Amino acid sequence: MARERSSLTRRSLLGAGAAAGIGTLAVATAGPAAAATRDADVVIIGGGLAGLTAARDLKKAGKNVVVLEARDRVGGRVLNLQVPGGGATEGGGEFIGPTQDRMKALADEVGVATFPTYNTGKNLLRKDGKNTPYATDGLLGAVPPIDVAGLANAAAVQALLNDMAKKVPVGAPWTAEKAKEWDQQTFETWLRHNAVVPSAKFLFDVACASVFSAEPRELSLLFVLFYIAAAGNETNPGTFERLTETANGAQAIRFKGGSQLVPIKLAETLGDSVVLNAPVRRVAKDGAAYTVTADGITVRAGRVIVALAPPLAARIEFDPLLPAGRDQLAQRLPMGSVGKAIAIYDRPFWRDAGLNGQVLSDTGMVRSTFDNSPEDASYGALMGFIEADQMRSLNGASEAEVKAAVLKDYATYFGDKAKTPTAFLLQRWDNERFTRGGPVAYAPPGVLTSYGPELRRPVGGIHWAGTETSTYWYGYMDGAVRSGERVAKEVLAVL
Amino acid sequence: MARERSSLTRRSLLGAGAAAGIGTLAVATAGPAAAATRDADVVIIGGGLAGLTAARDLKKAGKNVVVLEARDRVGGRVLNLQVPGGGATEGGGEFIGPTQDRMKALADEVGVATFPTYNTGKNLLRKDGKNTPYATDGLLGAVPPIDVAGLANAAAVQALLNDMAKKVPVGAPWTAEKAKEWDQQTFETWLRHNAVVPSAKFLFDVACASVFSAEPRELSLLFVLFYIAAAGNETNPGTFERLTETANGAQAIRFKGGSQLVPIKLAETLGDSVVLNAPVRRVAKDGAAYTVTADGITVRAGRVIVALAPPLAARIEFDPLLPAGRDQLAQRLPMGSVGKAIAIYDRPFWRDAGLNGQVLSDTGMVRSTFDNSPEDASYGALMGFIEADQMRSLNGASEAEVKAAVLKDYATYFGDKAKTPTAFLLQRWDNERFTRGGPVAYAPPGVLTSYGPELRRPVGGIHWAGTETSTYWYGYMDGAVRSGERVAKEVLAVL
Secondary structure (H helix, E strand, O other), rough: OOOOOOOOOOEEOOOOOOOOOOOOOOOEEEEOOOEEEEEEEEEOOOOOOOHHHHHHHHOOOOEEEEEOOOOHHHHOOOEEEEEOOOOOOOOOOOOOOOOOOHHHHHHHOOOEEEEEEOOEEEEEEEEEEEEEEEEOOOOOOOOOOHHHHHHHHHHHHHHHHHHHOOOOOOOHHHOOOHHHHHHEEEEHHHHHHHOOOOHHHHHHHHHHHHHOOOHHHHEEEEHHHHHHHOOOOOOOOOHHHHHHOOOOOOOOOOOOOOHHHHHHHHHHHHHEEEEEEEOEEEEEEEEEEEEEEEEEEEEEOOOOEEEEOOHHOOEEEEOOOOOOHHHHHHHHOOEEEEEEEEEOOOOOOHHHHOOEEEEEEEOOEEEEEEOOOOOOOOOOOEEEEOHHHHHOOOEEEEEEEHHHHHHHHHHHHHHHHHOOOOEEEEHHHHHHHOOOOOOOEEEOOOOHHHHHOOOOOOOOOOOOOHHOOOOOOOOOHHHHHHHHHHHHHHOOOOO | OOOOOOOOEEEEOOOOOHHHHEEEEEOOOOOOOEEEEEEEEEEOOOHHHHHHHHHHHHHHHOOOOEOOOOOOOOOOOOOEEEEEOOOEOOOOOOOOOOOHHHHHHHHHOOOEOOOOEEOOOOOEEEEOOOOEEOOOOOOOOOOOOOOHHHHHHHHHHHHHHHHHHHOOOOOOOOOHOHHHHHHEHHHHHHHHOOOOOOHHHHHHHHHHHHHHOHHHHHHHHHHHHHHHHHHOOOOOOOHHHHHHOOOOOOOOOEEEEEEEEOHHHHHHHHHEEEEEEEEEEEEEEEEEEEEEEEEEEEEEEEEEEEEEOHHOOOEEEEOOOOOOHHHHHHHHOOOOEEEEEEEEOOOOOOHHOOOOEEEEOOOOOEEEEEEEOOOOOOOOOEEEEEOOOOHHHHOOOOOOHHHHHHHHHHHHHHHHHOOOOOEEEEEEEHHHHOOOOOOOEEOOOOOOHHHHHHOOOEOOOOOOOOOOHHOOOOOOOOHHHHHHHHHHHHHHHOO
């Protein structure tokens, strides 16, 4: 029985500067005037896929929920960018693929259709100053035109990673027999001992940046193995190639209208349970209940779900203090460094040259690209990831500087036509107040073995969701949805 | 011209529950009633040694300063605990040693005397279930009774670490010729290749936990080398043994009345420029000035000095946003895990057995101890560090449980008399709201090379202080003082 003491104005779920082409949807927004107060069974902090999914399941079970979202839009790390002239393209999480069943089911449920990522024609390898097109898809599932020794080494390393990952239980990676051994070293240390042919090492370096938006030196080997193990579901164990491939991997499928349509439509079903512009500042327990204070609104509830990336969750004040292990976990899972740059053209001209728009490069600010054109190819869109060391090198750069660097890369890969897009869209997640990096919080060495159990361990009536709490597809939209479903069950079991 | 719009009440600098034996000192405290507003030339966030030293130097130069301290006491990670029956003992930073000139100069200036850490008699090695006393002081500077092969290996590893550290410039470790090589691996990876004799590895493991309150698997090798290089001053390059030794190292000297007397007396000279109970929530720029909002008080100033450990600084809201590099740095420097347990006895009975109270152990919750008795030995005090894996294993433990575990260890080392102290004091830094770990924020692999320059880089009118910004004695009280002196100069150069 949500009781509302001051009126909440209604506004678009899309946010002021966000995607167009989709009607304005009614949800609540915390007003700057008198603070509203609500009572609920469960208050959910964060209106991304995790928080919204949890809200859906709790509402289905008859519970009153309030979702407090800091931004002026829902979706978190899933964001449609408006294409001038019409249409939307993705500035954040974008693709799904085989075994990402929960995100697919959610999209089906809210009525968002999918289509295959454009994958016709040849990939392009840019290496040692040369462009070499090559057939079939993917990064290591296909056969990039490197030396035979490198290919053999890469295949062996991939097989070894997959074998090791099979020994990592996704629900508790820290219990793997060799967990300590694997968590005491960086992925870089391990790669240097195993990816001994330079061209093979290059492939894994690019793959690492693409998957984690972090360099191998930043990641725990155990975390990488867990991430591989998590790239599957209960019946299909995860594999490295499912992370990196297009047609058969995590980049296989896109959403019509842009991926943010899924959280937007989901939020629509929740009505004014979702409150925008409500960054949470404080979670205080008194008696058996919690008072969650956000800008413009205060919610009292018996249970709290925190559906934020761990480093962001640590910026909320908790009273009483979170246990040491939980706080220190949050200090130890930093966000990667990622931006997405999308250049819009009249048409996808690279297709004329038999290219699928997918690049793998050893130089440039953008070293991995996709054809982000809409299904009907009514315009062309080249999407490039700016990741890890490259993203960091642009700290403080203006958008014009980033644009110039990116278009230089696109021209190197696809010719001079790439230099003159009709529009250029840039989404830097490191400059987003309520994300401060992306796509995901990763674990440096020593974190999973010392703090892993804190990831999902409730603290009194406070429960944890978000893709970083997922067993399968940690770091992906599918993991976020899974975490929302899991945490709703967890809360219902005790409510 | 500090202009005060509402009265600030006066209270003890020591805090409600903190040390006694020192008179109540007058400073301001932010009241819970109407918020005060002040104007200042510089507002300093954090009343630890760094912030207070900066305030001293800025005041000397004629500037108006306000120091906003979140706690009800000054000193930050430097804290006197009251000993029942009288006297104080240290719950935080405690010792100084050779080359820690700036902390010594500050103590001299405010009139806090020093005395040598008790170091007469034999150290004790607890290993493989046996206690073995051994002569002279220190950890590796002395000669612990381990096997000859282990000693030879340990000596070689120490020499190698010192040689490598000489190649790390303390002002910019990321510019070392081998910076990338050293930053891509954990200290554990390096130790496994070099400390190949198990007893030598044991010594470095214990030393690592003692120095960093972190395990070798958590630390970047480059960070460890920098820390060694920083254990010196402009004329005496840092060495590993200066970190670990007592008489000739960083544990050589103590302060009469307890180390917190230094910040307390320093704060006294600053009068009501220091405001307690004022946790800062927001730093907002408008025009050329900054508005810093704390609970109970708002300060407007042209310059802001943030003198907090990096992970804590990230929990303040900045408007405009901090640059991506600065925020991501803060996400990547977690606090170690440390507690101090001090058992009080009628007298230091271990001295009768010819022991100096210093233990090195391969088991137990406390694996490194000191004789923390006052100079006149009017009572006995055994101080033990609970560190890293051991501290984490006590996450959620009650104080009674910790006490039982610690006294069991003390009895193992010093006999049954240790089981019945007259008092037991415990300071868990991981459970402190405004520290959340300790003694220092450390760098996992990849952080210094990617983010190091952000440590001290000002952001507009926002400057950074705190021991983690120091070139020499990063992590120590001396580093905090140095950082305060450096940041004051930095601000004065532009004011």
